[in-house]
Amino acid sequence: LLNFKDSxxxxxxxxxxxxWN
Structure with a gap:
C-alpha cells in the first residue's frame, strides 16, 4: 500500500x- 501511495x-x-474510509 505504501508503494501504491508513492505511485x-x-x-x-x-x-x-x-x-475507503
Missing part, C-alpha cells in the same frame, strides 16, 4: 483514502 499523487491518494 500516485498525494491529492489522488487522499481522494482514494476518503472513499
Amino acid at each position: 500516485v499523487s498525494p491529492i489522488r491518494y487522499g481522494y482514494l483514502l476518503h472513499i
Whole structure:
C-alpha cells in the first residue's frame, strides 16, 4: 500500500483514502 501511495499523487491518494474510509 505504501508503494501504491508513492505511485500516485498525494491529492489522488487522499481522494482514494476518503472513499475507503
